[in-house]
Amino acid sequence: MSRVSTVLKHDLPASFVVFLISIPLSLGIAAASGAPLIAGLVAAVVGGVVVGSLGGSALQVSGPAAGMIVIVAGLIDQFGWAATAAITVAAGVVQILLGITKVGRLALSLSPAVVHGMLSGIGVTIVVGQLHVVLGGTADGNILTNLVQLPARVPVWGALLIGVITILTMVLWPKIPRSGMVPAPLVAVTVATGVAIVTQLDIATVHLPDNPLDGLALPQMPGGGAFAIGLAVVTVALVASVESLLSAVAVDKMHNGPRADLDRELVGQGAANAVSGALGGLPVTGVIVRSSTNVAAGARTRASAILHGVWIALFVLFLAQVLQLIPMAALAGVLIVIGARLVHAGHLKDLRLHGELAVYAVTVLGVIVLGLLEGVALGVAVAVVRALYRLAHTSVRVREGEDHWCVDVGGSLVFVGVGKLVRELRRIPDGGKVVLQLDIDFIDHAAFEAIDGWRGGYESRGGHVEVLEKNTWYGRARDGKPGLRKTIPWVGRWTDWERRTFRMPEPREPVLDGALEFERMASHLVRPCLAELARQGQRPEQLFITCADSRVLPNLIMSSGPGEQFCVRNVGNLVPVHLESEEDSSVGAAIEFAVDVLNVPTIVVCGHSHCGAMKALLGNTAEPGTRLRSWLRNAASSLARVDGTDDVDLLAAANVAQQLDNLRTYPTVRKAEDQGRLRLVGMYFDLTEARVYLVDPDDYRLVQLESQH
Template sequence: MSVVNYVDRISLWWRRDAVADLGASLVVFLVAVPLCVGVAVASGAPAELGIVTGIVGGLVVGVLPGSSLQVSGPAAGLTVLVAEAVARHGLPALGVIVAASGLMQVLMGLARLGGWFRAISPSVVQGMLAGIGLVLLLGQVYPVFGARQPGSTAEKLLGLPGLVGGLDQASVAASFGVGALTLAVVVGWQRMPARLRVVPGALVAVVLTAAAVAVFGLPVATVEVGGLGSVIDPPGPHRFGMLADPAVLGAAVTFALVASAESLFSAAAVDRMHSGPPTRYNTELIAQGVGNTAAGMLGALPMTAVIVRSAANVQAGARTKASRVLHGAWLLLFAVWLPGLLALVPLSTLAALLLHAGWKLLDLRQLAALARAHRAEAGIVVLTAGVIAAVDLLVGVLVGLAAAVAKAAWDVSHFHVTWQEDGDDLLVRLSGNATFLRLPRLLAALQEVPSARRVRLDLSGVRHLDRACRQAVENWAAQRRRGDSDVRVSPPVEVGV
């Protein structure tokens, strides 16, 4: 593109879209600040690293092609993975894992694997999100009470009654009160007039609770803050030797797969919100990979395209990708000029915000509707979410995928055998998919067919007849012919193979 054309495009954007994109970028910035900080703290990382990832998501991924309006940054959906990686391998390993996962995403995009993520069963996706939401709910309820969360799911469940018992302590009661106020503001803000909802409810909750803690001197823990220079830790070449550890490499693969899935599922949802150009999935996967590689080289958190920020961007009237780039610029200015404001934010406020995010991810209303319409699909959601909460994210997703494949195999193997007598004639109808999975049922049904002088075997309703079932039908017909029955197959068996 020539310099003249580039200047013309900027001039056109300034005249037509600048005001809308500028306003949308400020809204997304205000949404992003508390979420970036909350995800980082919940992941066991310094709060500033969440801001760093948000900056990279805006300034790096924001300028790359793929999707025009979705916004990238640290996501609640990766909190569980990051917390586990930090606890198991240490914070210095995080940059290596994130950078390696980003390179894997780039390679997947170049190999044009982005479209395959769209083929994953929606029930598995819903189960993955519900499982992440369940883990967030079980884990973040402890910081709301000012307590340290246990390590295992069983310990988290067993420790819940003890949280309520500690409310007689001033610090616990204050922390719980701040968290409850946060949830009340976030939920109640959704019922405010539209002109007020331009300001995100999460930001209102952060400002109100921080002010309450400062004014009344409440004994509540707040975010520990340092400068960006104190938390940015580029991994040197020697650290990449950690990838020789199968556990570290496995974490990178898991980050890459989950981050890619979340980003592309978000892209599909955002595309339905606007009438602009649709997402190019492989290109977007490369952009996300470049962003994660850059974040990893800064020692920061992994990123995905985030549906909350992306929806806020679209609803605020964004027209071009400039809005998401500008949101990254505002995050950078905030981190440079006003980092001390983070020290006023109560930890229980951030935990409550993640509790709210976890509840939305769990989405019991959608699960109930799915159970009424498709009980088996709802079972896959529950199974996936349960295994994620009990074991870990990767195992839960793999179990969910296996269940979805098994259900698909069962569905395509539905098979029916019916017969109808007409005097001395007998019409036997086969319908559905006759595969080896249904062979026992086919054999049992054919054995129950009564004897008749003339038998017409109707295979017109059979969509697929594999070799095992074809041989079973041929053997049954030959046996009946030896018994003096006139058996005619219509259409011939070979046609259904």
């Protein structure tokens, strides 16, 4: 499909959908910020055209954002609107410099707990402020003042009616089947405006100048000290940058197109803010609501974002009088729902599981009570203190055995954790035998000296210390060759690792010793996760069908953990055609259970190189009358696809494509795929390269994963 046809077929319709949702959001955000309403529309136009043309995320849509309301409102109170526009210009220049110096990705180092806390604090602030507007009044720039004044606010019943209608429509509209292509904010504002016109309610509506261009305010140099101005510029630049980058990363997860260039995205956002501020517009950021709508509407290129900005500009210039029919209470109702959604309760569970609720809570309260920048700073401080606390509390377990003491040390050993380690070691009575097991991924000089000093002192008093370790950090340090990088846990043959670590030439029992090693070294680490999964049940992200070959490790190559992968393994990663083979129904049972009961969103069929099953199939070496011979009949269609080849790896790739076709013979798979809730993926694992490829189902070509990003 040519670029022009792609734009006409996909991007043009999507741009109209995004345009329709942007109008009410931009007006509402401007009103909540205390800025001229035209400023919100200017930012929407500039965000669409400038960021759409220059940004690094093709499908992200930019414009005024609810997350900036608190900041902009504060700046307008402090400096005035014209000066705030100038601050926006300067913030744009800072963003451009950040993008040019390629520090954009560093913004993603911000703790997710701080980001979610910041958004929740902003959401609460928006909701409290807009409740005043729904009641027929105006909001103060300070949330505490709004909270105090809210009980005494006498409602204007007409405005309250419009606000309630808007909120109910926003909440209920998405629940109607096939309503997704018409944005809820557009429906809510249209319904509320229609009710206001029919009932002729005497309530405040949108006010724009007769000539919208006359309402533009040129930027003016802010008054006040250089520190206050600089702080304002940095605040706008950083918050707008973080929000845009986080939105870009989230949008990348919604589509299979090119991945975002975060540094280029910062340059595009900076250019848009410089232009928006110069034209008297609000600050611009990437906006997840509009961006997700853009993806859902079928956009394929950046043309959709650019065109949506063009439609807004044409609407403002020629149909501005239509906007003046919209009640302010309707815009406030839209923002109340959006603000409430910023307080995402679903994140609380994840934060609790990772022990980050304190960081989240401090950030939320800080944003609400002190302000956005102060709240984020407090959240970052708590996150740093928490990280140091974790480092200082290295896992140390001391156990007394029958004839020796066992000391298990895990994690990263750095200077802040030395105190606890030494205290535990000094508890061990002199003169005994100590087995010190170091399961660590890093050790600094202070920790090494602490362990080595204790060992020397203990042995000088008649004791004996045996140090066992997987990653040889301590041993290399004693040999004068300390490691400079963190390592990953050993991946390889258990017996090889055992001989290297323990220097034991005599034969060992790998099965029993492996199970004992798991109980001793890993069970306490995964126990909380497994206990939680035992209570909640499994919710795997995929059904993974692969070969029984011992060299293929599904969890390793898919980077998945407990509860994330429902796996079926058999000789040749085969899927018997539905109802054709009754000799083994276990594969079909697993497929039906995964799709109908577990509701997995993805089924992966993964073949691999050097596959013994494919060699047996190609060479017809399976003995007649054996179960293997009978089982490999399920791959006869795979062999027919590449008739005449002697390439085992080509057959393995073709076999993956055939098994995807076999999957579609199952009614439960066809139904789920037709409904859009199931995706089938073919993969191929190259043992020699330790690399995963996608399999093109048409020509069995292996496609590198990075070419998909």
